Amino acid sequence: MSIRGTKIEIQELTHRYTPKSPVTFNSITLESPPGEALVIIGRSGCGKSTLLHILAGVLQPTEGKVLLDGHQIEKPSPRWVMMFQAPHLFPWMTVAENVGVGLTFGHWSKKEIVERVTEVINLVELQEFVDNNVQDLSGGQQQRVALARSLVMEPELLLLDEPFSALDAFTRASLQHDVRSIARRLGFNIVIVTHDIDEAVIMADRAVIMAGSPGNIVHELDVALPDPRDRHDPEVQKFRGLLMGAFQEAANV
Amino acid sequence: MVGLLRSPTVQQIAWALSGLSILMFLWWIFGNYIAQNPATASFATFGLIPTLEAFPLLIHEGKIQTAVVASSIRLGGGLGIAIAIGVPVGIMVGRSKRFRELSNSPFQLLRMVSPLAWTPLAVFVFTAWDSSIIFLIAMASVWPVIFSTAAGLSKVDPAWFKVARNLGATSMHMVTRIIIPAITFDVLSGIRLALGVAWIVLVPAEYLGVTSGLGYAIEDARETLSYNHLTAMVVTIGIIGYTLDTTLVMLIKRYSWHKGSDEG
Ligand SMILES: Nc1ncnc2c1ncn2[C@@H]1O[C@H](COP(=O)(O)OP(=O)(O)OP(=O)(O)O)[C@@H](O)[C@H]1O
Ligand SMILES: [Mg+2]
Numbered sequence: 001m002s003i004r005g006t007k008i009e010i011q012e013l014t015h016r017y018t019p020k021s022p023v024t025f026n027s028i029t030l031e032s033p034p035g036e037a038l039v040i041i042g043r044s045g046c047g048k049s050t051l052l053h054i055l056a057g058v059l060q061p062t063e064g065k066v067l068l069d070g071h072q073i074e075k076p077s078p079r080w081v082m083m084f085q086a087p088h089l090f091p092w093m094t095v096a097e098n099v100g101v102g103l104t105f106g107h108w109s110k111k112e113i114v115e116r117v118t119e120v121i122n123l124v125e126l127q128e129f130v131d132n133n134v135q136d137l138s139g140g141q142q143q144r145v146a147l148a149r150s151l152v153m154e155p156e157l158l159l160l161d162e163p164f165s166a167l168d169a170f171t172r173a174s175l176q177h178d179v180r181s182i183a184r185r186l187g188f189n190i191v192i193v194t195h196d197i198d199e200a201v202i203m204a205d206r207a208v209i210m211a212g213s214p215g216n217i218v219h220e221l222d223v224a225l226p227d228p229r230d231r232h233d234p235e236v237q238k239f240r241g242l243l244m245g246a247f248q249e250a251a252n253v
Numbered sequence: 254m255v256g257l258l259r260s261p262t263v264q265q266i267a268w269a270l271s272g273l274s275i276l277m278f279l280w281w282i283f284g285n286y287i288a289q290n291p292a293t294a295s296f297a298t299f300g301l302i303p304t305l306e307a308f309p310l311l312i313h314e315g316k317i318q319t320a321v322v323a324s325s326i327r328l329g330g331g332l333g334i335a336i337a338i339g340v341p342v343g344i345m346v347g348r349s350k351r352f353r354e355l356s357n358s359p360f361q362l363l364r365m366v367s368p369l370a371w372t373p374l375a376v377f378v379f380t381a382w383d384s385s386i387i388f389l390i391a392m393a394s395v396w397p398v399i400f401s402t403a404a405g406l407s408k409v410d411p412a413w414f415k416v417a418r419n420l421g422a423t424s425m426h427m428v429t430r431i432i433i434p435a436i437t438f439d440v441l442s443g444i445r446l447a448l449g450v451a452w453i454v455l456v457p458a459e460y461l462g463v464t465s466g467l468g469y470a471i472e473d474a475r476e477t478l479s480y481n482h483l484t485a486m487v488v489t490i491g492i493i494g495y496t497l498d499t500t501l502v503m504l505i506k507r508y509s510w511h512k513g514s515d516e517g
Contacts, residue, residue, distance in 0.1 A: 058415070058418070058419070076419050078419075078420055081419055081420065082419050084412065086412065088410065088412040090413060090434075101417070101430070104430070105420055105421040105426050149416075149420070
């Protein structure tokens with residue numbers, strides 16, 4: 001697979017849902033270099049999902065714009081794919097069919113689809129379930145299918161909205177680790193939205209804290225940690241403490 | 254051999270055959286009983302053996318075939334109209350809250366009218382008997398199609414559209430790749446119910462006016478006192494209805510994606 005990252009430029013983004021509703025966030029400016037894993041942490045309701053939906057092109061900002069490698073995002077595209085909290089698989093399709101579904105929307109030959117699907121299924125380690133009904137998989141396996149379904153598009157940018165919050169601690173930890181290592185290996189950008197500080201420390205190259213009403217970026221932290229990251233490692237714990245402190249400080253302003 | 258007897262399919266078939274044998278046996282006893290009783294002896298040809306004897310003759314004369322063809326055309330016509338109207342209307346009911354609220358009361362009210370109650374109106378509106386019967390069948394069978402289609406649509410997860418759009422699906426893909434596969438199961442279940450109603454309405458509707466079809470054949474046999482022809486037609490109706498229903502059950506199983514549901 002040949003995926004490359006992209007330079008994300010968020011320029012003075014302001015959003016309100018309707019002219020009458022309050023401003024969700026005000027003039028957010030943020031950049032992310034190619035291949036970076038950016039984590040946005042913030043309390044419930046501060047506008048994280050809204051921001052992610054704008055990045056995905058499914059929602060239009062009121063003001064400002066988002067550029068990927070200099071081109072403005074205006075509508076959804078398989079080049080930037082979003083993964084949700086729930087896997088939302090298509091229950092009438094097998095694992096392989098679910099994974100390949102995005103390719104069948106494009107102009108891919110059957111042979112190419114089979115090749116790419118097989119490759120991605122190996123990547124998320126679901127080989128033994130290719131022909132299974134997705135309803136027979138565990139929550140974690142289903143989320144892996146959703147991940148594969150996004151990766152098969154070879155996106156430059158993967159957007160994740162609390163993607164693992166519905167999973168048990170072990171499954172969550174292994175998926176956090178896998179997504180990070182796959183992203184690093186293939187080189188695409190990820191933007192993750194979460195309120196889980198541990199998730200941020202394990203997954204981020206850089207973490208930003210969003211707070212306030214209207215929301216804004218109030219703090220930034222480079223998570224300069226080597227891989228693989230173990231949450232019991234004192235260095236990881238140190239970053240966790242830093243992030244926790246910043247998060248609490250942000251909550252108090 | 255023992256292994257074969259343990260196979261679930263073989264066992265299922267064995268149970269089905271046993272059930273049918275019991276039915277035939279009861280019929281045979283009943284036939285003997287009315288034959289023995291002087292008061293009912295003239296109806297003895299209702300029995301199992303005379304009925305079975307009637308089949309070769311009726312088939313040889315082509316009576317069964319013509320009746321089946323005539324009835325099938327009406328059934329197919331009525332059901333076809335019911336599906337052609339019911340599926341789109343059901344989709345509207347399922348998708349639009351406004352339309353659902355607007356249509357619910359009138360639909361429930363119309364649905365509760367016995368299909369045969371429309372007969373005088375049908376005869377008045379359609380000059381031909383055939384069209385009247387097709388109208389009655391369509392009127393009876395359109396409701397289950399509408400309601401099942403709407404129910405199927407309500408199970409469509411809006412997030413599927415979000416995901417598909419994100420992966421580059423066009424509006425055409427939304428219909429062909431998401432809505433249709435998602436609701437096929439429910440539409441077929443509705444068609445199965447519709448078929449049941451249509452089949453029930455068909456026979457009494459054919460008692461009226463027309464000179465062909467299974468209902469007519471029964472009425473004709475009654476008038477000519479050939480009771481074994483009558484029962485042979487009744488058995489034919491049963492067999493065809495059962496076959497059609499089984500076919501639909503198989504289709505429903507084929508298109509079912511709801512977990513743990515292997516029947517409609
Ligand atoms: N469709 C909508 N229409 C109007 N207001 C909305 C809509 N969606 C969200 N909001 C409001 O916008 C604000 C931000 O919502 P958003 O979903 O982005 O928060 P979030 O940070 O993702 O929260 P959470 O962590 O709970 O997911 C909230 O106050 C919410 O009530
Ligand atoms: Mg959210």
